[in-house]
Amino acid sequence: MFQIKAQQLKTVQNQTLNLMLVFAGSLFIALSARVAVSIPFSMVPVTLQTLGVLLVMVLLGSKRGTMSVLLYLTEGLSGLPVFAMGAGGFYHLTGPTGGYLLAFLPMGFLFARWLEWSFERRFISVAAASLLTHLFILMLGALWLNRFIPWDSAVMKGIIPFIPGAVFKSVIVAGFTAGMNRSKM
Numbered sequence: 001m002f003q004i005k006a007q008q009l010k011t012v013q014n015q016t017l018n019l020m021l022v023f024a025g026s027l028f029i030a031l032s033a034r035v036a037v038s039i040p041f042s043m044v045p046v047t048l049q050t051l052g053v054l055l056v057m058v059l060l061g062s063k064r065g066t067m068s069v070l071l072y073l074t075e076g077l078s079g080l081p082v083f084a085m086g087a088g089g090f091y092h093l094t095g096p097t098g099g100y101l102l103a104f105l106p107m108g109f110l111f112a113r114w115l116e117w118s119f120e121r122r123f124i125s126v127a128a129a130s131l132l133t134h135l136f137i138l139m140l141g142a143l144w145l146n147r148f149i150p151w152d153s154a155v156m157k158g159i160i161p162f163i164p165g166a167v168f169k170s171v172i173v174a175g176f177t178a179g180m181n182r183s184k185m
Contacts, residue, residue, distance in 0.1 A: 030075065097145075
C-alpha cells in the first residue's frame, strides 16, 4: 500500500513540475514579446517572440513547449497583456498580427520535433532549421496579413523587413542549442 502512495506522489510531483515548466515557458515568451519595436510602415512590430518560442522548444521539448505556446496564446486571447507592446485580447489573434501568433504553435512544434528526431545538433544545422522555422512563421503571418492588405504589400511589410532579425535570432538559437549540447557531453 505504501508503494502505491509513493508512486502516486511521484506522479503528482512530475505533473506539478510539468505544469510549472509550461507556465514558465509561456512567461518567457510573454517577456520576449515585451522587447518590441514598431516599424512605421508596417502593422507588425519587430519582437523577440519567435526567439522566445524557439528557445522554449529547445528547453522544454515538443510537448511541454507546445503547451507553453498554447498557454501563451490563451493568456493573450483572454486579454492579458502578453502580446507585443503589451497587447492582449481577441482582436490581436484575429487582426493583422494574428497569423504570426497562430503560426507559433505548428512551427514551434515542428522545430522541436526536428530537434527530438534528429541527432544533428551542429550549429549550422540548427541555424538552418531555426531560420526555416522563422521563414515559415513569416510566410504564414503574411498570408494572414494578406486578408487586410494586398499580397505585395504583405510581403514588403510582413516578411522582407523581418528577415535580418530572423537570421540574427536563428544564430542565437543555434548557439544556445549547440552550447547546451556541448555541456551535456
